[in-house]
Amino acid sequence: MFSPISKFGCNIMENLKENIEDSRLTQPIYSFEEGAVLFNEDEKDLRKTLLGGKGANLAEMTDMNISVPPGFIITTEVCDLYLRNGKFPEGFEDQVKTYMALLETQMNREFGNSKNPLLVSVRSGAKASMPGMMETILNLGLNDKTVEAIVKQTKNRWFAYDIYCRFIQMFIDVVMGIDRSNFETALEVLKAKRQVSRDADLNAKDLETLAKRYKQIIEKRAKQPFPEDSWQQLYSAIEAVFKSWNSPKAKAYREIKKIRGLKGTAVNIQAMVFGNMSELDSGTGVVFTRNPNTGESKPFGNFLLNAQGEDIVSGTRDAEPINKLEEAMKDIHGQLMTILAQLDEHFKDMQDVEFTIEKRKLFILQTRDGKRTAYAALKIATDLVKEKRLSKEEVLLKLDPTQLDHLLHKRIDPNAPKQIIAKGLGASPGGACGKAVFSSEKAEEWAKKGEKVLLFRPETVTDDIRGMEASQGILTSRGGLGAHAALVSRDRGKPCIVGCSALEFDWKNMKAFITEGDKVHEINEGDYLTIDGSTGEVMLGQVPMLDPELPEDFYTIMEWADEIRKLRVRVNTETPEGCKKALDLGAEGIGLARTEHMLLDPKKLSIFRRVILAQSKEEKSRALEDFLKIQREDIKEIISIMSGYPVLVRLLDPPLHEFLPKEEDKIQALASEMGMDVESLKKNIEGLREANPMLGHRGCRLGITHPEIYEAQVKAILEAAIEVSENGKDPRPEIEVPLVGDVNELLEMRCLIEKVIESYKDRIKFDYKIGTMIELPSACLTADELAPHADFFSFGTNDLTQTSLGVSRDDYKKFIDKYLEKEIFENDPFAVLDKKSVGKLMKIAVEDGRAVKPNLEVGICGEHGGDPESIELCHSLGLDYVSCSPFRVPGARLAAAQAVIREKGLSIQGKV
Numbered sequence: 001m002f003s004p005i006s007k008f009g010c011n012i013m014e015n016l017k018e019n020i021e022d023s024r025l026t027q028p029i030y031s032f033e034e035g036a037v038l039f040n041e042d043e044k045d046l047r048k049t050l051l052g053g054k055g056a057n058l059a060e061m062t063d064m065n066i067s068v069p070p071g072f073i074i075t076t077e078v079c080d081l082y083l084r085n086g087k088f089p090e091g092f093e094d095q096v097k098t099y100m101a102l103l104e105t106q107m108n109r110e111f112g113n114s115k116n117p118l119l120v121s122v123r124s125g126a127k128a129s130m131p132g133m134m135e136t137i138l139n140l141g142l143n144d145k146t147v148e149a150i151v152k153q154t155k156n157r158w159f160a161y162d163i164y165c166r167f168i169q170m171f172i173d174v175v176m177g178i179d180r181s182n183f184e185t186a187l188e189v190l191k192a193k194r195q196v197s198r199d200a201d202l203n204a205k206d207l208e209t210l211a212k213r214y215k216q217i218i219e220k221r222a223k224q225p226f227p228e229d230s231w232q233q234l235y236s237a238i239e240a241v242f243k244s245w246n247s248p249k250a251k252a253y254r255e256i257k258k259i260r261g262l263k264g265t266a267v268n269i270q271a272m273v274f275g276n277m278s279e280l281d282s283g284t285g286v287v288f289t290r291n292p293n294t295g296e297s298k299p300f301g302n303f304l305l306n307a308q309g310e311d312i313v314s315g316t317r318d319a320e321p322i323n324k325l326e327e328a329m330k331d332i333h334g335q336l337m338t339i340l341a342q343l344d345e346h347f348k349d350m351q352d353v354e355f356t357i358e359k360r361k362l363f364i365l366q367t368r369d370g371k372r373t374a375y376a377a378l379k380i381a382t383d384l385v386k387e388k389r390l391s392k393e394e395v396l397l398k399l400d401p402t403q404l405d406h407l408l409h410k411r412i413d414p415n416a417p418k419q420i421i422a423k424g425l426g427a428s429p430g431g432a433c434g435k436a437v438f439s440s441e442k443a444e445e446w447a448k449k450g451e452k453v454l455l456f457r458p459e460t461v462t463d464d465i466r467g468m469e470a471s472q473g474i475l476t477s478r479g480g481l482g483a484h485a486a487l488v489s490r491d492r493g494k495p496c497i498v499g500c501s502a503l504e505f506d507w508k509n510m511k512a513f514i515t516e517g518d519k520v521h522e523i524n525e526g527d528y529l530t531i532d533g534s535t536g537e538v539m540l541g542q543v544p545m546l547d548p549e550l551p552e553d554f555y556t557i558m559e560w561a562d563e564i565r566k567l568r569v570r571v572n573t574e575t576p577e578g579c580k581k582a583l584d585l586g587a588e589g590i591g592l593a594r595t596e597h598m599l600l601d602p603k604k605l606s607i608f609r610r611v612i613l614a615q616s617k618e619e620k621s622r623a624l625e626d627f628l629k630i631q632r633e634d635i636k637e638i639i640s641i642m643s644g645y646p647v648l649v650r651l652l653d654p655p656l657h658e659f660l661p662k663e664e665d666k667i668q669a670l671a672s673e674m675g676m677d678v679e680s681l682k683k684n685i686e687g688l689r690e691a692n693p694m695l696g697h698r699g700c701r702l703g704i705t706h707p708e709i710y711e712a713q714v715k716a717i718l719e720a721a722i723e724v725s726e727n728g729k730d731p732r733p734e735i736e737v738p739l740v741g742d743v744n745e746l747l748e749m750r751c752l753i754e755k756v757i758e759s760y761k762d763r764i765k766f767d768y769k770i771g772t773m774i775e776l777p778s779a780c781l782t783a784d785e786l787a788p789h790a791d792f793f794s795f796g797t798n799d800l801t802q803t804s805l806g807v808s809r810d811d812y813k814k815f816i817d818k819y820l821e822k823e824i825f826e827n828d829p830f831a832v833l834d835k836k837s838v839g840k841l842m843k844i845a846v847e848d849g850r851a852v853k854p855n856l857e858v859g860i861c862g863e864h865g866g867d868p869e870s871i872e873l874c875h876s877l878g879l880d881y882v883s884c885s886p887f888r889v890p891g892a893r894l895a896a897a898q899a900v901i902r903e904k905g906l907s908i909q910g911k912v
Contacts, residue, residue, distance in 0.1 A: 007746060033834035035055060044056070048664045052076060056753060059073070062368060069272070070271055071120070071269050072269050074267040074269070076266050083242060089701060093308070096238075115725055116149065117141055120140050122140055123270065132487070134265055137171055138163075138170060138272065140171070142585065146230070154277065163274065169183050175236045175237055188212075236398065238360050249714060275309070277358055278306060280305075291427055292373065329357065331360075344700065348389045352366075373490050373493065375429065375877065382540035382557075394565070404891045406430075409493065420500040424500030425499040427497060432495040434454040436527050438457070439469075440455065440464040443467035447470035455468060456512055459498075460485040461484060473496060475497045476500060478498070496535075502516065510524075529538075529544050549625050553885065554572075566900055567879060568882075571589075571883060571884065574594055589642060589732075590647040590648055594650055610626070612659060628713075631717075637651060642732075643724065649736065653738040655696055657688040667682060698738075699773075700738060700748075700749050715760075722764065730766070731766050735773055736792075738770070741779050746790060771794060775795070787853040788853060789858070793856060797861075806838060859883060868892060872895065
């Protein structure tokens with residue numbers, strides 16, 4: 001029989017504690033015991049950087065005397081060297097053999113030995129958790145000789161050949177690159193021949209036959225035999241795990257999650273323990289120390305008897321809820337609950353724990369901070385403070401600001417009529433509606449065209465990451481609550497149902513079928529369905545949705561963030577709906593109201609087109625008067641809603657040709673509407689067209705050449721504010737001049753604005769400001785000249801990015817993916833502020849502007865104002881506020897608080 005794992009060398013690490021500072025970053029391998037003492041409490045981040053999150057936690061659990069199968073960790077530094085040089089560093093193989101010898105001593109087994117073999121798992125583990133994105137191989141060390149040794153030791157031929165078949169499948173997929181479908185087909189053929197439905201129903205002779213068949217497939221597909229040498233298997237597996245760091249799915253995950261600056265993955269070599277030894281006293285499971293959907297402080301997960309870990313994830317068998325383990329093995333359940341409480345307490349966060357039971361002995365294979373929904377994240381955060389595990393600052397720092405917008409997704413109207421046709425396991429809450437698609441490629445393709453899609457799959461795998469990101473929600477026919485689809489969906493805030501066994505696929509005809517009692521529903525790609533990730537219900541058609549209900553924990557977290565942050569948070573909007581939503585979410589004013597967006601309504605656009613195309617002074621005067629009225633009404637409405645808060649209104653920015661049609665039929669329609677000759681209209685349009693409109697006749701250049709437009713807009717702003725003021729409210733308008741690059745432009749525009757103000761001076765009973773948008777490098781570099789004539793600066797970082805980097809926001813998508821892949825750009829510069837260029841220009845503008853006007857108000861209104869990294873930069877530069885779209889306001893409030901906390905030097909490993 002496999003002997004229990006013994007406790008290794010109580011005093012083996014005593015000497016290691018000395019002289020470790022000089023060698024720890026160059027040593028390529030560490031045992032779990034060594035890793036536990038490698039860094040002190042203040043250096044946990046460095047430990048994870050070197051050992052990866054999985055290895056660091058295995059080392060820490062070993063130090064806690066938790067029953068962890070022993071092993072060792074190959075550092076991320078080795079991965080980096082391998083990926084750069086295409087080979088292991090000199091002496092690496094000898095180091096591996098040294099640590100394998102230690103593991104052999106611990107296990108009283110010998111790797112590759114044909115009588116008493118040691119089997120290991122080879123698993124990835126980067127600093128940042130990347131569930132399923134990199135490779136794992138279990139049962140490594142098996143060959144035709146060692147499998148027979150295990151038969152003799154365990155007296156269980158079925159078990160030995162079960163793990164052998166599993167190993168061959170994993171190895172050829174991960175290391176040899178042969179599609180596993182070849183082997184799955186062979187398995188299905190054998191099951192059909194034996195007339196059984198479950199893998200577990202095959203007998204030992206069947207599995208032995210299957211292993212031989214697998215090897216025949218390998219020789220045919222790979223033109224080489226399956227490697228019998230255990231050391232060759234090991235080194236090949238290590239290489240495969242290293243290479244998986246740069247696999248398309250791993251790169252896509254890092255891009256989506258904005259994981260940057262890591263050198264690679266660590267590799268964990270760990271002694272195997274087996275949950276598939278017996279139906280009575282062996283098993284495996286995944287359990288969270290708290291509920292990842294709701295945050296409830298109660299273990300949540302499931303388990304399987306006589307299984308290995310991939311059986312839980314794949315959902316090929318129906319797993320049992322974790323509380324049922326008490327009925328099967330009461331003592332093991334008690335031990336597990338004790339360890340879960342210990343891990344939750346020690347790591348001060350909800351843990352995602354993998355465990356195996358081998359012959360009634362419990363082993364913990366992994367713990368990590370668990371992925372969770374936004375609702376759960378907030379509840380866990382507030383509970384950790386109530387439990388006095390962490391301070392307010394610590395839990396705020398652990399939260400992910402980008403996850404807060406998940407709370408703002410719609411939910412299914414409980415009172416709406418709906419036709420429920422199936423039910424699975426609700427794995428990630430929320431409602432989602434869209435067109436069914438059956439592949440990730442189709443999901444991505446349709447989403448790019450603006451379609452809302454639901455991804456239907458038997459199960460998701462790591463290669464599906466982009467399709468999942470593009471989808472509104474995910475439905476799988478297989479899988480449990482620990483499945484890939486469930487984990488990723490919770491993390492990304494997407495509704496998800498797994499284990500919907502009524503869902504079947506016809507891949508030949510690209511159809512799906514859902515069986516509801518005696519009725520079968522045929523689902524074609526493009527059919528609308530609705531899913532409820534809370535209840536697990538699948539519904540036909542588009543079911544009405546309701547606005548979300550924010551939990552009380554949301555307001556608690558926002559209150560804590562507001563106590564700490566220094567940056568104010570405004571909103572970019574020019575609609576009443578946007579204003580109301582933003583105020584509900586805590587916005588403190590409008591940082592950008594784009595007057596051109598107020599002209600999107602066809603009737604309003606028609607009025608402004610008359611301003612542009614007027615053929616006489618009288619026509620233009622009438623058109624300007626109508627233009628003033630519609631602008632005044634729109635501005636009055638938003639200023640009234642935002643009473644008591646500043647409302648920054650940007651004067652017209654785009655070039656005039658953007659308001660006129662391009663297509664022939666629309667030109668003819670406009671000519672008819674305006675009473676113009678078609679050819680004359682075409683000449684007008686052509687005369688306004690520009691070769692490079694972004695750098696052309698726009699912004700304040702329009703105000704200088706067409707002062708009547710800006711005059712009408714300023715009048716509209718003032719008249720709106722006057723009326724709101726006379727109605728007893730508190731308007732605070734801020735008039736912004738766009739695209740200023742030279743002080744003389746600002747002087748010209750300020751003179752125009754003040755002249756209009758002078759004509760209303762007796763009626764103005766409110767405070768107002770006149771300022772400029774800083775969106776050109778020249779404006780940043782001459783900020784000391786601009787500041788005396790501006791009450792505020794507002795960085796327009798979209799155009800500042802374009803003009804700083806010489807990159808067009810309209811065209812950069814053609815090459816940005818390659819730039820990010822090659823790390824030419826660290827981030828998408830239109831999503832995250834480029835600190836080296838744009839950040840430096842902003843710093844110059846702030847410092848030089850305030851040098852001549854110390855109280856100069858400075859904000860940011862580009863959409864970067866909702867990005868956490870960019871917000872931290874804004875805080876460090878001393879800005880007064882950031883402004884972003886309404887749904888990003890909560891995240892911006894949290895990120896602003898985090899910037900203050902980090903400035904104080906507090907750091908937390910990982911994010912909730």
